[in-house]
Amino acid sequence: MNAFPGQTARAEQGWLKAHRWLLLRRASQFGILALFLAGPVVGIWIVTGNLSASMTLGILPLSDPLLLAQSMLSGAWPVASGLIGALIVLVFYALVGGRVFCSWVCPVNLVSDLAAWLGRRLDIRASGRIPRDARYWLLGLILLFPLATGVIAWEYINPVSIAHRGLIFGMGWGWTLMIAVLLYDLFVVRRGWCGHLCPVGAFYGLIGIRPAVRVAAARREHCDDCMDCFAICPEPQVIKPALKGAAQGIGPLITDRQCTNCGRCIDVCAKNVFGFTLAYRRAGLGLSEPVDDGASTAARGAETATRHPVSSQPGG
Amino acid sequence: MSPRSTSPRATLNRRQFITGVMKTACGVGLFGLGLGLYSQRATSLPAWAIRPPGALPEDDFNGACIRCGLCVRDCPFDMLHLARLGDKIPTGTPYFVAREAGCEMCEDIPCVAACPTNALDHALTDISKADMGLAVLIDQENCIAFQGLRCEVCFNVCPIRGEAITLDMQHNARSGKHARFVPVVHSEHCTGCGKCEEACILDVAAIKVLPRHLAKGQLGAHYRLGWEQKHEAGGALVTPDVEHRYNLPEGMRYEHGGRGLIQEAVPGQPASPIPDNPLDVLNRKGAL
Numbered sequence: 001m002n003a004f005p006g007q008t009a010r011a012e013q014g015w016l017k018a019h020r021w022l023l024l025r026r027a028s029q030f031g032i033l034a035l036f037l038a039g040p041v042v043g044i045w046i047v048t049g050n051l052s053a054s055m056t057l058g059i060l061p062l063s064d065p066l067l068l069a070q071s072m073l074s075g076a077w078p079v080a081s082g083l084i085g086a087l088i089v090l091v092f093y094a095l096v097g098g099r100v101f102c103s104w105v106c107p108v109n110l111v112s113d114l115a116a117w118l119g120r121r122l123d124i125r126a127s128g129r130i131p132r133d134a135r136y137w138l139l140g141l142i143l144l145f146p147l148a149t150g151v152i153a154w155e156y157i158n159p160v161s162i163a164h165r166g167l168i169f170g171m172g173w174g175w176t177l178m179i180a181v182l183l184y185d186l187f188v189v190r191r192g193w194c195g196h197l198c199p200v201g202a203f204y205g206l207i208g209i210r211p212a213v214r215v216a217a218a219r220r221e222h223c224d225d226c227m228d229c230f231a232i233c234p235e236p237q238v239i240k241p242a243l244k245g246a247a248q249g250i251g252p253l254i255t256d257r258q259c260t261n262c263g264r265c266i267d268v269c270a271k272n273v274f275g276f277t278l279a280y281r282r283a284g285l286g287l288s289e290p291v292d293d294g295a296s297t298a299a300r301g302a303e304t305a306t307r308h309p310v311s312s313q314p315g316g
Numbered sequence: 317m318s319p320r321s322t323s324p325r326a327t328l329n330r331r332q333f334i335t336g337v338m339k340t341a342c343g344v345g346l347f348g349l350g351l352g353l354y355s356q357r358a359t360s361l362p363a364w365a366i367r368p369p370g371a372l373p374e375d376d377f378n379g380a381c382i383r384c385g386l387c388v389r390d391c392p393f394d395m396l397h398l399a400r401l402g403d404k405i406p407t408g409t410p411y412f413v414a415r416e417a418g419c420e421m422c423e424d425i426p427c428v429a430a431c432p433t434n435a436l437d438h439a440l441t442d443i444s445k446a447d448m449g450l451a452v453l454i455d456q457e458n459c460i461a462f463q464g465l466r467c468e469v470c471f472n473v474c475p476i477r478g479e480a481i482t483l484d485m486q487h488n489a490r491s492g493k494h495a496r497f498v499p500v501v502h503s504e505h506c507t508g509c510g511k512c513e514e515a516c517i518l519d520v521a522a523i524k525v526l527p528r529h530l531a532k533g534q535l536g537a538h539y540r541l542g543w544e545q546k547h548e549a550g551g552a553l554v555t556p557d558v559e560h561r562y563n564l565p566e567g568m569r570y571e572h573g574g575r576g577l578i579q580e581a582v583p584g585q586p587a588s589p590i591p592d593n594p595l596d597v598l599n600r601k602g603a604l
Contacts, residue, residue: 048390049386050383052384053432054384055389067382068432074378074379075379076372078433079433082432134340134344137344145348150375153352153354154351155383155408165398166400169397169398170398170400171401172403173400173402174400174401
């Protein structure tokens, strides 16, 4: 076994190839932040607002569908730009994979990845266990608040929006939440925030019903069981069926909606087992999705998570 | 294997499932309780923080606003802020502080146009109908206009000058011979923009914008102001007052609430019983 995930891949294929998706992802995360920050910092106004709602070049409205839903549950009716913005976001993430938001856009991912990296470097094994479906409960809870109290209570503590808004409009005490996420992930539950609790991630996961972009373990027969993909993956339970399911007749496509399409499994695999596939090319690769609708996939996922909490977290 | 032998395992699984669900539910419930109690505290807006024009009533605003900051960005005068975590204002919501910079009351109301959620109500199209609060000349002890000095800065900077703030000329009782020009705010015209508070020349403003519910009193619903009732009805609704008759010398009249004692010229008589020359009085027989 490697001293750290991706050691063999780095040795055999070079540092750059073993980090290419990570680099692209960081470029995406920092690039989006830069677009938002260009206005307030250097006065080049490309995007105004923040991830809750924004306006690009004065024509493209984008808004967070989860936040807008909370606003509407409190009894407010948004204007056209808000609705159109949310619709664009919904369609986009439905196509590219809901949790692409988490790994390619969300600023808290930087904190969460830092915690995971520190954990591997310092050999700190956070041993706390909470069910990965706790996030759906929290999602339900935060939607209940505006309905019952008329206040978007979640926004008082939402680390995602507080981090992003803080970077653009001023952080205040918001950094304490970032430290809390870091320490929680590092010492209490591995990938504890993004992988178990965050209701924003849970919501975006639900959006990605049948994304056009997916990771597939297309060359799974070459897997040498080094476990690096499981060690690096923020949601390791999504890999197992696709990588090891050949005997049970499960296809090599990662269909679990919690896969964030971060591409780290592709990076760290020295055998080039994984790769991104597009929907229209899957048929050609023999990677047709199992005949299975989104609801039963979710049900199966939840069942797996509750009945076999240990087996669903091989990396934990 | 008999069907019975599988049942203990099934029971165990059901037990595990239910306890697992209960654990999660209790954890989430506790979290929700904490969040609920915190959000109650975190929802209160201090009186010195003023919402942008068109903002819904505070309770509705905290449900509708998604904390995006588009209003802040589209304000051409850059006087709106988003509350930070730890501020005494609901986190992420927009506000301004009148003393730092009041609302300039743009005619096209760009902050409202930018709002994607109607937290700033798009029904507001006439900025003079905005209701951000109400200016109150709260410290009459320190306002220099009340000392009889000419200031009138609040009156002059008011965007609805002469309507939202007027100057009331009063007698200066201190000097006994001067006037004082006291600024008076009229709640039906004041939008709460805060320019008066921003401009007040004191070290701490004597005129302040307050939330309307703090600034306004309300007359008991049963009160009827007689003169208004009379005006509406076009005449007295109770027995009309009998005009008071004054017992005055001929040629004199008294106007109550008006000019006071009036001396009317009577033909063939001197204009006044009191001669023009005071010596005549003194020289009169029997005087002194």
